[in-house]
Amino acid sequence: MIIRLVTMTFEERHIKTFLQLFNQYKNQIRTQPGCIRLELVQDRDNSNVISTLSKWNTEKDLNHYRKSELFGVVWPETKKLFAQKPKAQSFEILTTLD
Secondary structure: OEEEEEEEEEOHHHHHHHHHHHHHHHHHHHOOOOEEEEEEEEOOOOOOEEEEEEEEOOHHHHHHHHOOHHHHHHHHHHHOOEOOOOEEEEEEOOOOOO
């Protein structure tokens, strides 16, 4: 399984717009083939830093989403709101205690 963390720093004035955009598309993202989990988290000390945390069955599933029409709509709209370049990281789950 793959964990994908995308950390985004927004212009303060654009946070509400981003949250509306995320809420508009979150169910469509979450139901992409191979997507197991989708969370939105906010830095406790810096409110304009927001990250998506998603869990995918395989890297192929993640890449399929990243090449999808949906991603092609959501990501360009999101990028317009950034104050800084985002940071994306992928992690492979080695073990879980669930």
